[in-house]
Amino acid sequence: MCVLVMMAHLFILQALLALSTALLAESSLVRHTLAHEGRSIIARGHFRLARQRIHGCSDDDGVLLCQALPELGDGVCSSADLHRILATLQHQGWHGDKVQLIRTESPHGWLPVPALQQRNTRLGPPTRAWQTLHSQGLYMLDGFLSETETDSIVAQVQSRQPISSEVTEPVLPTCGFRRSTSWVFFGSQRQEAPLPIDLLARIEGATNVGRDHFESTQVVEYHPGDFFSDHYDTGTCDHIGSKQMDLEELKHVKLRKSLPCDDSTRRQGTLIVYLTDECEGGATYFPKLDVRVKPKKGRAIFFRPTRADGSTDPWMLHSAETMLGGKKFLLQQWITHGTGW
Ligand SMILES: O=C(O)CCC(=O)C(=O)O
Numbered sequence: 001m002c003v004l005v006m007m008a009h010l011f012i013l014q015a016l017l018a019l020s021t022a023l024l025a026e027s028s029l030v031r032h033t034l035a036h037e038g039r040s041i042i043a044r045g046h047f048r049l050a051r052q053r054i055h056g057c058s059d060d061d062g063v064l065l066c067q068a069l070p071e072l073g074d075g076v077c078s079s080a081d082l083h084r085i086l087a088t089l090q091h092q093g094w095h096g097d098k099v100q101l102i103r104t105e106s107p108h109g110w111l112p113v114p115a116l117q118q119r120n121t122r123l124g125p126p127t128r129a130w131q132t133l134h135s136q137g138l139y140m141l142d143g144f145l146s147e148t149e150t151d152s153i154v155a156q157v158q159s160r161q162p163i164s165s166e167v168t169e170p171v172l173p174t175c176g177f178r179r180s181t182s183w184v185f186f187g188s189q190r191q192e193a194p195l196p197i198d199l200l201a202r203i204e205g206a207t208n209v210g211r212d213h214f215e216s217t218q219v220v221e222y223h224p225g226d227f228f229s230d231h232y233d234t235g236t237c238d239h240i241g242s243k244q245m246d247l248e249e250l251k252h253v254k255l256r257k258s259l260p261c262d263d264s265t266r267r268q269g270t271l272i273v274y275l276t277d278e279c280e281g282g283a284t285y286f287p288k289l290d291v292r293v294k295p296k297k298g299r300a301i302f303f304r305p306t307r308a309d310g311s312t313d314p315w316m317l318h319s320a321e322t323m324l325g326g327k328k329f330l331l332q333q334w335i336t337h338g339t340g341w
Contacts, residue, residue, distance in 0.1 A: 102230070142298065149196050150298055151297075153329070185217045186216045215336060215340045271333040276328055284320060289315060
């Protein structure tokens with residue numbers, strides 16, 4: 001009897017062992033599959049110029065699969081790209097649509113982001129006041145500032161010293177080029193004229209984010225011929241750094257080891273408020289959503305350039321189309337995941 005009981009126990013033990021080994025094998029298979037899929041999803045990039053070969057990438061029916069390319073974030077150009085784009089721009093002069101020209105000249109600007117996947121739409125607009133322009137996360141709110149407020153900002157800001165950005169060498173090796181004029185307001189300057197005294201409180205209410213995440217507030221002017229080519233507003237990543245690079249360093253940027261772009265340095269929100277409406281050209285265009293927003297006094301738009309983990313949302317690529325005539329002023333508030341300034 002005793003021997004029989006012992007044999008039964010042994011049998012049960014063996015069966016349990018076999019079952020747990022099978023379960024372990026299954027779960028490691030699942031883990032392996034997930035890791036493999038994760039890698040291939042992360043490594044996918046969109047490539048717009050057909051039949052162009054890039055070292056370390058293979059073409060999969062129009063989608064470039066790059067195992068070796070690091071995920072670079074905000075569209076990094078090599079120095080050769082930068083020089084080619086600048087030469088093309090200079091050759092064309094300052095007339096015509098430079099944004100489109102740069103788009104076709106800078107393939108790498110499109111490479112480093114993950115493939116377009118449907119964004120988790122649960123996030124939604126920051127408050128119910130916003131109208132959804134695109135379900136991937138672009139929102140609009142008319143009347144964020146009154147006409148009196150927009151006119152007053154535009155009239156007063158011009159008596160201050162602006163910062164001009166000329167299209168020469170970009171400060172960072174991104175493919176985003178711009179020409180515009182900005183006025184930057186830091187700290188308590190944001191609660192004084194020419195900005196409305198309660199501006200920060202209003203932005204907090206509309207975006208649902210506290211002011212300690214706000215960067216400086218900017219007013220930007222575009223003269224005819226000015227523009228800002230495709231970019232993501234994501235903020236810098238470790239591999240780019242916030243310092244200026246000289247041309248020698250630029251050459252090596254693609255060879256650097258990819259460092260994660262964590263959420264502390266990147267932007268979780270962009271709020272743009274248009275201060276004028278009488279311009280020709282000069283719309284804000286989201287090429288991957290094919291949505292074009294025309295400036296209108298007091299109109300705000302909001303979108304999230306990165307996801308909660310700080311990774312770039314490829315859908316949010318956008319540009320300021322070339323101003324062809326008239327006047328364009330806007331107010332802009334960038335919002336970081338970390339602490340602002
Ligand atoms: O001027 C615009 O319409 C867009 C501005 C913009 O994208 C930016 O300043 O980051």
